[in-house]
Amino acid sequence: MSEKISRRGFMKGSTKAGLAFYLINKFSLRSNAQEIQRPIVITSGGRSGLEANEAAWEVLSRGGSALDAVEKGANVVELDPENTSVGYGGIPNEEGVVELDASIMCGKTRNAGSVGGLRNIKTPSSAARLVMERSDHIMLVGEGALKFAKAHGFKEEDLLTERARKIWLRWKENLSPNDDWFPPEDNKYEIERPQGTINVLAVDTYGNIAGITTTSGLGFKIPGRVGDSPIIGAGLYVDNEVGAAGATGRGEEVIKICGSYQVVENMRNGMTPQQACEDVCRRIIKWHNGKVNFSDKFVAVNKDGLTGCAQVRGRKGARGPSYTVFDKRGNETYYGVTIITY
Numbered sequence: 001m002s003e004k005i006s007r008r009g010f011m012k013g014s015t016k017a018g019l020a021f022y023l024i025n026k027f028s029l030r031s032n033a034q035e036i037q038r039p040i041v042i043t044s045g046g047r048s049g050l051e052a053n054e055a056a057w058e059v060l061s062r063g064g065s066a067l068d069a070v071e072k073g074a075n076v077v078e079l080d081p082e083n084t085s086v087g088y089g090g091i092p093n094e095e096g097v098v099e100l101d102a103s104i105m106c107g108k109t110r111n112a113g114s115v116g117g118l119r120n121i122k123t124p125s126s127a128a129r130l131v132m133e134r135s136d137h138i139m140l141v142g143e144g145a146l147k148f149a150k151a152h153g154f155k156e157e158d159l160l161t162e163r164a165r166k167i168w169l170r171w172k173e174n175l176s177p178n179d180d181w182f183p184p185e186d187n188k189y190e191i192e193r194p195q196g197t198i199n200v201l202a203v204d205t206y207g208n209i210a211g212i213t214t215t216s217g218l219g220f221k222i223p224g225r226v227g228d229s230p231i232i233g234a235g236l237y238v239d240n241e242v243g244a245a246g247a248t249g250r251g252e253e254v255i256k257i258c259g260s261y262q263v264v265e266n267m268r269n270g271m272t273p274q275q276a277c278e279d280v281c282r283r284i285i286k287w288h289n290g291k292v293n294f295s296d297k298f299v300a301v302n303k304d305g306l307t308g309c310a311q312v313r314g315r316k317g318a319r320g321p322s323y324t325v326f327d328k329r330g331n332e333t334y335y336g337v338t339i340i341t342y
């Protein structure tokens with residue numbers, strides 16, 4: 001099937017309504033706002049994104065810090081057993097063990113913390129915050145990250161829900177007709193590898209900016225695989241002078257291109273958050289000579305509260321990549337731009 005570059009512009013609500021916005025060159029209402037929008041929180045989207053926004057807004061609307069807001073927002077998603085891509089209930093690695101990655105960054109201090117391959121802790125973003133605030137390091141992984149979290153009073157818990165275990169078992173039983181694991185007769189099919197993640201980015205009343213990226217990573221990964229989410233500059237980057245950006249999708253590609261750092265640098269060099277996200281998607285596509293069979297998505301907010309979102313690849317006819325925004329005008333889902341449709 002031929003792939004074509006498309007520009008699906010900021011479609012809030014129906015495609016028709018979105019097209020109308022596009023044609024009259026009134027891109028996103030959020031992005032077009034002239035006045036400074038502070039405080040504001042944005043996420044990489046979905047039902048979880050709206051819920052994360054609610055929790056973060058609770059903090060921001062009473063004058064709380066962006067750092068506290070993003071942690072509160074991320075925790076809601078991490079603790080939700082129904083969300084199979086983040087925290088408790090996340091899809092496990094190939095051995096059926098949940099391993100979590102998360103990062104946090106403070107735009108004011110430019111300090112950061114992260115954890116990779118963390119087992120048995122439901123809220124890895126809070127563990128990442130402790131790495132940032134209570135250690136002289138930026139990144140802890142595996143056993144060391146777990147020991148550090150336990151030293152700070154985190155409880156070890158089994159993160160594998162029944163739902164996630166069944167998804168893993170179905171994957172394992174359908175892996176190969178030549179191994180010793182058989183699916184039930186009526187349950188033979190291809191399983192896509194889930195790769196969800198959430199970014200929560202906020203600007204508080206005082207103009208301080210913070211962000212979190214948290215995930216259970218690529219479903220059925222090799223134990224020990226760490227994606228982009230806990231790598232500062234890849235899955236997350238924040239700078240008070242400019243804004244914040246976060247990535248979701250195929251982490252290996254985001255790492256190679258230092259994706260979130262590049263989005264922030266693009267904004268520093270004068271691009272809007274929307275242009276900055278699209279530019280990095282296009283770079284990824286260029287590196288693959290226009291042929292990609294994966295997707296990455298970026299969300300960004302600048303220090304004035306303008307937002308943007310773009311993804312590398314998406315289905316033809318589908319709405320663009322969703323992202324959620326909560327500011328004084330309410331909590332809403334918006335749609336960014338897909339660069340390649342298939």
Ligand code: GLY
Nearest residue numbers: 217218227249251
């Ligand atoms: N972007 C999430 C991951 O690749 O782990």
